[in-house]
Amino acid sequence: MRMERPELPLQQLHAFVVLAEELHFGRAAARLGIAQPPLSQQIRRLEDKVGHALFNRDPGSVTLTPAGLELLPVARRVLGDLAHGLAAARAVGSGRAGTLRIGFAASLALTVLPGLLHTYRQRFPQVTLDIREMTTAPQIVALRDNTIDIGLLREPAAEADLSFRTVLDEPFVAVLPAAHPLAAQRTVQLRKLANEPFVLLPRAVGPQLYDRITGLCATAGFTPRTTQHAVEWQTVCALVETGLGVSLAPASIRRIRLKGVAFRRIEPGTARTRVAVAWRTNDQSPLVAHLLAVVSKDPSRLPPSGRASQVSDLG
Amino acid sequence: MRMERPELPLQQLHAFVVLAEELHFGRAAARLGIAQPPLSQQIRRLEDKVGHALFNRDPGSVTLTPAGLELLPVARRVLGDLAHGLAAARAVGSGRAGTLRIGFAASLALTVLPGLLHTYRQRFPQVTLDIREMTTAPQIVALRDNTIDIGLLREPAAEADLSFRTVLDEPFVAVLPAAHPLAAQRTVQLRKLANEPFVLLPRAVGPQLYDRITGLCATAGFTPRTTQHAVEWQTVCALVETGLGVSLAPASIRRIRLKGVAFRRIEPGTARTRVAVAWRTNDQSPLVAHLLAVVSKDPSRLPPSGRASQVSDLG
DNA sequence: GCGCTCCATACGCATAGAGGTATCAGATGA
C-alpha cells in the first residue's frame, strides 16, 4: 500500500499564480520567460491533476473559476513557504543562521565575552546565540554531551575529542582591600602575601586555575591559607573588599570595579593564565568554524603578552 | 531575465519527511514503497538543491543536520497545505463546497425556502449558503450582475440568458379581516370583493404577480381599488388585520398566521401562481446544478397542482 | 576473520515534463 503521492511540479503552481495575476496567457508566458503554448500546457496539466478547470477561457477574458480562486492563496503560500524554508535551510547550512550554544566562565563575562559576541553578531546577525554561564569542568562535560558547542574557559588541559585555542594570555594580579598597606605600592611582592588569609574559588570549579594559583604561591615559598571560598570572582572581590582576605586572580578581573578593592601587579610576574575557546574537534558546524574564524581574525581578542593594561583600557 | 524557478519535485520533500521520521533509509524506503537506492538518490538530489547535507549518515545512526531540522517543519507544512488546498479546490470544483448566493422573494421565506435549504444543506453541508431577501425584479438584475447565482421568485417571465424551473404552482386565496362577513364562508366569490378596498404590493416589486392579481379581478368583472400598498406580504396581512382592506395572495401566505386574518379559497379558482427557481442559463457552476437537482429530486418541493392544502399542511 | 547491516554508487530503462515551432479555431473589429 503506497501513500498517495502529490507528484505535482511546482513550476505548474508558479505558472498558475502568474497567470492568475495576469489573467492573460500571452503576458503571463512572457513574465515566465516561456512561449505561450507551453504555458497553456502547464495550466492544462495542473487542471488535469486538480480535476477541474481553474480558469474560464471566455473569449476576450480569462478569469479564475471558484476552484481556481480556492487554490490561488494556497499556491501562493506554498511557494512562499518553500522559498523561505529553502532560504532558511541554506542559511543554517552555511552557518549564516542557526543557534550557537556557548558556555563561558563567569570571569570572562566582562572581558573576552562581550567583544567576541559583538564581533560575531556583527558578522552573523541571523545567528541566535545561546549563552550560558558555566565553570570550566561543566563546560567540558557539556561539550561532550553536545549541550554546548563552544566553551570559553581558563587554563585548558588537553581533552580527548576536544580542541582549544588560546584567546587571551594574561598575568595574575593581587586583589587587596584598598586600605591594605601593600596596596600603596604599584607592585606587590608575592611572598609578602604569605601570611595573609586568602579568598579563592573552590578547586572543583576550575582545578587548573586553582592549581595555578597555589603553584604560584608555592614558587614564592608559601602555601596560601584559604579562609573563605566563593564561586564567582565578583563575590571574591566583594569578600576582599570587606577585609576578609586577599586573593590572586587573572588580570581580567580588574574589570570588576569596587571602591574598596585594589588590583596590583605581582612580582615575580612570570606566571600567566590563558583563556581559550573550546570545541568538539570533529564538530562540522559552520557556526563553530565561523566563531573560530572570528576569534582568529579579530586581533583585539588577542592582546599581546604582557599588556595587561589592554584589559583595563577596555573599561 | 527569467525568474528563479523552484523546480523541486515534491516527491523529494515527501521522501525527506518520511526519512526524517524513520531516520533509517531501509525503513523509510519501505514506507514509501520503493527500494532503498532510489531513496538515497532522492535525498541526495534534494541535498544538492538545498546545497547542504540534510542528514548525518553516521555509522549506525542517521540524524538530521541543523539545516535538515530547519527544513523539516517547512516541508511538512508545504505538503500539508498543498494536500488540503488541492482537496479544497477539488471540493469547490465538484460543487461539494463553495458559496452559493441565493435571492428569494419574502413570501417564500416560510414555504418553499426552508425545505429547499434543508434538503440542500443535508446533501452539501460544506457549501456556504449566502441567502438574501429580494423581490422579483432585483433578482433578475442580480442574476445578470452575477450578484446571486439562484433566484427564487414568482411568476417568472421569459428572460434572455436566464432559465426558470417551476417549484410550486398554487392557487390564489382571499385575505380578509376575520370579522369580515365573507370570512364566514369557506369559499369567496371573487366578484364580491369588487367594492372592497385592496391592500396590494406595489407593481414595481413584482409586475408579473401584480398583473396576475389585477387580471384575476378583471375576469371577475372589476378593477381592484387599491387603498394601501405594502412591500411585504407580512405587512399586507397586518394591514388587512387592522381592517384597512382585503387582498388577494398566493396560497403560500397562509403560513403567515395572524389572529385577525382569514384566508379563503376563491371562486373561480382557476388562476394559479407559480414559484420558480431562476439561474443563468450558461452558469457552469456545479453548485447551481446540484441545487437544481435537489429541486427536481425532492417531490415535496413540487406539490401537485390543486392541492393547496399541501401548503397549509406544512404548518 | 566472517558475515551481517546499512548506506552509497553504478548502470539501465521508462516516462513525465518542459520547451520549442507550426498551425488551427473562434471572436473581434476595421
Place this chain on the structure above:
DNA sequence: TCATCTGATACCTCTATGCGTATGGAGCGC
C-alpha cells in the same frame, strides 16, 4: 470580408527524475 488577437492543439526534442538490479564499502558483532 479579411486581418488580428488570443488561446488551444499537434508534434518534436531533450532533460530530469524515478525506479529497478547489482554491487561496493564501511562498521559491527560473533
